[in-house]
């Protein structure tokens with residue numbers, strides 16, 4: 001584990017940040033997603049409109065869904081079924097949820 005000043009960190013500009021692996025997020029994500037993922041709050045990085053996932057615009061195809069901002073139509077993310085997994089693709093990362 002390493003520690004460093006949190007310069008540039010979005011929520012704790014003057015705190016000390018511990019650098020750990022992704023296992024530290026297990027409880028945090030499990031609590032946040034809850035039983036209804038459509039209630040996850042989104043904020044568009046392009047226009048700053050905020051709403052829950054259920055209110056987003058979705059272009060749905062057989063194995064994928066492109067999620068757009070309801071206000072400016074900017075692409076928020078793509079969710080795609082791929083080889084038995086769900087891949088959620090944002091602008092910078094692919095999150096793969098194995099079943």
Ligand SMILES: [Zn+2]
Nearest residue numbers: 044047069072
């Ligand atoms: Zn937007």
